[in-house]
Amino acid sequence: MVTPNLIREAREYYGCDTIEGVELEDDYGMVPSGSALAHFEARLMPTESMGPAFTKGRKFSRFTLAFFEDTGWYKVNYDLADPFNWGRDLGCDFVNKSxxxxxxxxxxxxxxxxxxxxxxxxxxxxxxxxxxxxxxxxxxxxxxxxxxxxxxxxxxxxxxxxxxxxxxxxxxxxxxxxxxxxxxxxxxxxxxxxxx
Incomplete structure (x- = not known):
């Protein structure tokens, strides 16, 4: 997903200035119409609330808030985002490689x-x-x-x-x-x- 606030958050979060967007889920999971291209990639954000599965400890992180803001429908307060640490500061290779x-x-x-x-x-x-x-x-x-x-x-x-x-x-x-x-x-x- 290539939207300005998501790109800003991803670059800062992962410590990678070349990120061009946030990867979306490519697997369908249990419901064929529900997961693919409708959620953030679980490999990179398994505990994020916009991930494809309900997980224990899931977070409404700055990524979720950035997505909401990029829709143009919401004004968000990033200070209220849940702390989220999955993959933080691990760089471009963590995001781009297997x-x-x-x-x-x-x-x-x-x-x-x-x-x-x-x-x-x-x-x-x-x-x-x-x-x-x-x-x-x-x-x-x-x-x-x-x-x-x-x-x-x-x-x-x-x-x-x-x-x-x-x-x-x-x-x-x-x-x-x-x-x-x-x-x-x-x-x-x-x-x-x-x-x-």
Whole structure:
């Protein structure tokens, strides 16, 4: 979406002066007519209120307010935006390249993979400072080639790696740090979420 306030917010937020717009969702999700091109890209903003799925800890950030202002229908007060930290100040490569590129580059530099992760079902501190879990999981079927993010991963053989990724298609199966409403996560819950 190429509108002036969204571009300003995205450039400042990510620390990337070459951003030309805010990426929109390209996956349809559960409702074929509901997600694609109607929400911000979940891979980049999974907890933003204009994202394609209702997520725990979602935020009405400056991005939402900028979108409202750009419609011409609203005057907004940016001071009332929710704090939002997902991907903040991570630069142009975070926005423009795949989560595999990001994770590989961070791993090679010995840096944190956040806001992505790799250790399946690991309990973590989320980017918003709340309890979270790594959504990396062995899914029931191999993922499409473009969603296969691991060349190796402890506990998984080469054949299994094709089925390992984030549990949700909307985030392009990137393994994200997902905010929890309570710290207890059961395998049954993980399996149910892996199918959606």
């Amino acid at each position: 989560c595999k590129w990001w994770m590989d580059t961070q791993r090679n530099r010995g840096l944190s993979l956040s806001p992505y992760c790799e250790k399946p079902v690991e309990l973590l501190c989320g980017v918003e400072g709340r309890p979270a879990v790594c959504t990396n999981y062995k899914l029931y079927e191999p993922l499409p080639d473009e969603y296969q993010y691991f060349d190796s991963l402890p506990g998984f053989n080469e054949t299994e790696l094709a089925s390992v990724g984030g549990w949700r298609m909307l985030e392009d199966h990137c393994p994200v740090i997902y905010i929890l409403t309570n710290v207890t996560v059961t395998l049954a819950t993980m399996e149910r979420l892996a199918r959606t």
